[in-house]
Amino acid sequence: MYDIASWALNIGALRGASYADVRIGGDRHRALSTKNGKLGSASDTESMGIGVRVIADGAWGFAASEDLSRAAVEATAARAVQIAKASARVKQHDVRLAPEKPSTAEWTTPMVIDPFTVSVEQNLAVLIEIDGELRSVRGVTLAETNMNFRREEQWFASSEGSKIHQTKYTSGVGYAAYAFAGSEIQKRSYPTSFGGQWQNKGYELIQELKLGENARRVGEEAVALLKAEQCPEGIFDVILDGSQLALQIHESVGHPIELDRVLGMEANFAGTSFLTLDKLRSLRYGSELVNIVADAREEHGPGLGTFAFDEEGVPAQSTPIITSGLFTGYLSSRETAAMIQCERSGGTLRAEGWNRLPIIRMTNVSILPGSQPLTREQLIAGTDSGVYLETNRSWSIDDKRYNFQFGTEIGWEIKRGKRTRMLKNPSYSGITTEFWNSMNAICSREEWVLWGIPHCGKGQPQQVMGTGHGAAPARFRGVKVGSAYRGNA
């Protein structure tokens, strides 16, 4: 593959590129789902091709093709240079890249069982059994399950001399039960909603998640929600489960720290950020208990943002984002790091596939667990009055990432340290920094899970990316609850 890459690099240089990098990618994706005891979908997708990124006349160009013949690869590289020269017609300064030492490396996701060695019969048997368990609960009107496996192999080569071969495996699984009656549809999901739990692991993920053991409870909760009381509106102490806190981190920390947004490069679609450059190391983002890192390294865990090198050849790093509540870091690339006079990229440039231009994406943006032992049940026991909210149902945040509103599938009232009545249709809302400054407890390591969000959209054309978020249940004081239904009763 490096020979093919060299054809593109040579043409790039001949046509006048001052920098070029090449990614040759081969992806395979298996997707299975069931619905009410029948097959929902069964697909196997493979895709292979080359993407060439160049700087010529001080501006960027990118071209991609599925054709790996020599003629097509050279034409693709030439097209990238032509595009870069067109870009240069509307520029103010030449693109500069923060320096990076060339690397030569091989890396593969650590895993126990290659998911593609497990038979489809076995995959479907797992899903059909769960589906049956969900529908055995009287009142469940729809049961859905899904299982996904992906293998992404990539060869990266640059005009600076890097040669990096990485193979990443991803597994994902989840299910949901719906109950429809009267004028209401309620839903419960496991391990979390919108596709379940995803990690960079092999088939062992499917075996670890206690899928069967939780199915009946999930079905029963979906039905019970129909008769539960509406979540009241007001100001409450709120405890979020780890999966909801993971999405809270994603939306109200992960996106605003993307340096391309901060610098206006995403203003037309994804938006900008309230985290202007003057706020670095001066903004009190959260309470003293809030410590958040962006960590792509293998030692952080098998998150969807774990790799050895990003897609411009920068090694995986851990960047402190919020340190004891203080805002301390952005997600950056070689170009954006140079724009703010940083010595080195944070290594977060990622692409959906070989045919997409890499852009700044979250890696694993995780909150660190509390240092004192604290389980979820102890956290609830230590709360006099409030609500405990679990599993995301809806999410929305403004284009600078200040005002958010989340809904969850289920909630429980907390009275004098005990979970009491079940609450349906819970929601909470707030302003990002006020919310994080209200965090006054977080559970310890044994409750911490590295959650995967597989469908984060960003960029034009839009790219879908998986991101990781380690989180443990945490408590927030004085949060606005229930306003999603205000005026709609």
Add this chain to the structure above:
Amino acid sequence: MPSRDQAAELVQRIRKYSVADEVEVIIYHTRNALTRFANNVIHQNLAEENVAVSVRTAFAGRTARATTNKIDDEGLQRVVEASERLAKVQHADPDLLPMPDAREGSRSVRTIPSRHFERTAALTPELRAEMVRSIVAVAEKHRLTAAGIVSNSETAEGIFNCRGLSTWHTQTAAEISITMLGADSSGWQKAGSPDVDTLDAGALAVTAARKAVEAARPREIPPGKYTVILEPAAVLDLVGFMFYDFGGLAILDRRSFLNDRVGTQLFGKNINIWDDVAHPLQSGSPFDGEGIGRQKVHLVENGVVRRLVFARGTAARMLRSEVKDKVGPIEPTGHGFPLPNEVGEAPMNIVFGVTDKPKTVDEMVASTERGILVTRLWYIREVDPYEKIVTGMTRDGTFYVEGGTIRHGLRNFRFNESLIHMLANVEAMGIPVRASGEESFDMVVPAMQVSDFNFTEVTKF
């Protein structure tokens, strides 16, 4: 781009490798290019060429799909084997229909206007750069910063199956999206069309710039229920959240807000909605994911949901269901997605009806005593699936209207609004136009003046 004959030849090569009872092949070839600008410079600029060959095989009630972009003999053999391997291991589904034959596929295929324009396909990076330069010139004239895209694409797609069904469609698409940023305000415009010559980058830039200038120094007013004037892009992004519920399978799954509501007066009597692939402002292919021709369907008639759309298999199931008398006419309408899938079908060529007395946005403003003009909405998500409450934010041009005139820009609001309530409270509408947003596919929708729109919070800008 491959021709229909070349695609058919590829299908013959694929069929040689299959031992399945039935074989269907979808071929999709695309060339995309997109020039992206921000801070008044081009910062990303790309082109892509790709092909997808997707093979569905079926063995006595069992079916699966495999897709590749490798069209050499080895790649084609591998994709057929992958599809067959997936299909063979399943339990038979008695509801799986045989693949449609040529007669069934072509029965309702409608003639559509040509949607392939050479000048769109031939747009070069240099021409896109010139369009960006003209947009940036408008920004600089108003001391603003421009961000956005200029893109073009060319696609060919066809569906072929072993029972003689054969379809083919080629299309181009162009899109311009512009955000103009001031110190404390912004404005936005977006347009898309198969024909780039119908898009006016300069005019879009001028409108976006005017909005950014007029929205400067935004003021905060309390949330609450207001009369709103929603520009077409805002209408599009809201109503896009309800059309997946117009599929028959959503009713059978009991996940649709239309369960037990088809035939009732759900919206105002001034609301009429069709799905019409042949409408001159629409785009897309005239056949669905199985190759069945897309019918024109009058979904909402004077505020009453009269019809749903059906894939072949869903229609057959619905005819046997206990709700068959409560869902309007049941027949395959040509709106199914490629099989196998969980969603079933959806109308994808939405066209709103013209009201008796259409009003321009300016006329709606002039008739509003106290209200809010909304350019665009953002990050819309469903809060309640049956009452169809959605939440989201205003963005890039939100204005306070009082005494029939625009007074000043506003800090952006969060809304939590039921789409059922919204479409029951439309006081005036404009002439439907082809609109582009970010949350939904392009539609032909009007601007709307809506009473009692529910804003629940204000953000900080």
